[in-house]
Amino acid sequence: MTTREMLLAAQGAKAALAAAGPEGRKAALLAMADALEADADPILAANALDMAAARGTMSEVMLDRLALDEVRIAGMAEGVRQAADLPDPVGKVLRRVERPNGLVIERVSVPLGVVAIIYESRPNVTSDAAALAVKSGNVCVLRGGKEAWRSCNAITQALRKGLKAAGLPEEAVSLVQDTSRDSARELMTASGLVDLLIPRGGAGLIRACVENATVPCIQTGTGICHVYVDKAADLGKALRIVENAKTSRPSVCNAEEVLLVHKDAAAAFLPMLKKRLVDDRAAAGKPPVQLRLDERAAAIIPGVPAGERDFDTEFLDYILAVAVVDDVSDAIGHIAAHSTGHSDAIVTEDTAAAELFAASVDSAAVYVNASTRFTDGGEFGLGCEMGISTQKLHARGPMGLEELCSYKYVIRGDGQIR
């Protein structure tokens, strides 16, 4: 089946999925979860082939992302069941107005339609993405990474058995067969057939989508996240937040990449930072954080001199760029110039500084006295997410079920003319 034929079939499945209603969609998700567990053997067999092909060409970290076992499959099924239990986002009356002429105008949430998702090597994204799409009444067309294709395909086949068992069209979830770049390009330019494209991957994929997509697209992910430690910060609190934001999971988009410190706090804070992130971690056998320091920071603690690109790099590693700034306005200016608009934090006990920062920093998530690591659908109470939007159009921050919907106006009258 060509990608275009698949998209046409997906368009054809929209009506049935919408008509299934909240109970029908929930039942479909539960059947999809059951089918995943029932199909554990073929999924593991497919994954073994992917793993065998990848060994020797892929890092251990990437191999671990690719690997599946019974526990991970059970985790995928559990994720689908959790999505099933979330509130249904479709058909809500978001606004209602009765006009003087008697027209009743309702703004009602509706699915977007066909959502295409381009992702990379983690096979579990297949079931996560399909569950959120179906729960929100959307048909999904998935394009997984080449190296995970057999695994993704086996998972997709299981999910389709679940859909069929629940009486819904299998075409509501499909996986692109062609794993060449052509198929990604085809999804990006399938105007009229793709209602929303969500790229989940590295900066290269996101850039390719921005440059080439003619279909509506959500920019996700890239996070050059800042923590600014103000003059009026509680330095112990600041240290815990910086440590958590940088080291709890450096490979994710909400991890801190840049630390900004007020010039009056630098002499006290930077030595604490070096002790906790470098010396204590090394002593405890943990990977120490490499500090890349601007001139003013380097005058206080030892570290690597920051290069020209270090304040514009998503390290995704145990590396932290550090700069000393004059005040909160200087920090806001630095963030405006270098942030990707994902998550940025201030640590301060000064309410005025906190409110200035919160009002001025133009990012999806702006934190006062908390770690940037909370930017996540689950942590925000959305129950799940399809990715973190760093664009301003449509959705910003974690994209949960509501953000996977559009709306339409339904206007009821009794013969009104204008």
Next chain:
Amino acid sequence: MTTREMLLAAQGAKAALAAAGPEGRKAALLAMADALEADADPILAANALDMAAARGTMSEVMLDRLALDEVRIAGMAEGVRQAADLPDPVGKVLRRVERPNGLVIERVSVPLGVVAIIYESRPNVTSDAAALAVKSGNVCVLRGGKEAWRSCNAITQALRKGLKAAGLPEEAVSLVQDTSRDSARELMTASGLVDLLIPRGGAGLIRACVENATVPCIQTGTGICHVYVDKAADLGKALRIVENAKTSRPSVCNAEEVLLVHKDAAAAFLPMLKKRLVDDRAAAGKPPVQLRLDERAAAIIPGVPAGERDFDTEFLDYILAVAVVDDVSDAIGHIAAHSTGHSDAIVTEDTAAAELFAASVDSAAVYVNASTRFTDGGEFGLGCEMGISTQKLHARGPMGLEELCSYKYVIRGDGQIR
């Protein structure tokens, strides 16, 4: 000033406009309105030059769109004052949740930033668009049509005097100096400098934006709007609605282009239609509507046989394509295949048919027993609009002040880590 320099200056004006607050932005709009009236002479002088250059190369209808006089300038100023009085859409807490860990997460409305608007020959769009942008805290960069440039420029100069008088940066409203296609292309591809692009114009402009834009873009306008007259319709009501939707202003996007009639209503309804839209109008000296009929309609009334493209054409004229359908499902299928997703209506007294139509038709505005002509910001009670979105991402239907905003999350804690 190059377009790029203008966009950089616009980015620089964002903070001041946001910081002005609701009162500051309202005061700026009132000053802009006053400045428009105070500058009536230079605006009229510039318009006279545009008119002189356009005469002989432009139709009377287009010349009328281009022409300004004292009354129209007063109307523009009044439009700006009305926008000033609308509720401020910025800084609203759209959602607030307190998490078990004590984090307080607020979703707060914020301006999009720099909004670029490409439009054609009507100079009054300059002040309309600028007023809505500034009211919603957005900086705007306008690109008017070449033939209206002198008028648009004089209007922009007046608006900037108003901004200055109100203590806001003039760069909050600017007009692109280059009227070649290059400048439109430059706006479409100014990633990072344009937060939203709104093309207001014909299908060619919209298509160019969809194909070329790398900045976030709203598709507006094209409307192939349908009215479906059901078996259970009140035929008198249906006739009034069809007449209004087709003839009250055929050149606008919410005008009806296609009429679908249930096969059991066709024998009674089509002769009524021909009498009212063709014969009565001709007798009254009004332009008669040309009916382009499918085979089944042509078996009942005389008219022009519909050609292959007639059910996919935005006529914007006294032309109506007419088809007979089997039932409401057939009508829904026809609309799914041919509608541009703008505004579509059913006329019926059968609640089940009405609800099926409302649930199944995937358009920005779906009407039951009312004219499609109501799809308009003012008629929807939004107070104003920047255009009608026919896309599903971000905003659908009339784009009022709320739809010109994005949101961000502000998260307040006391040291929470994950």
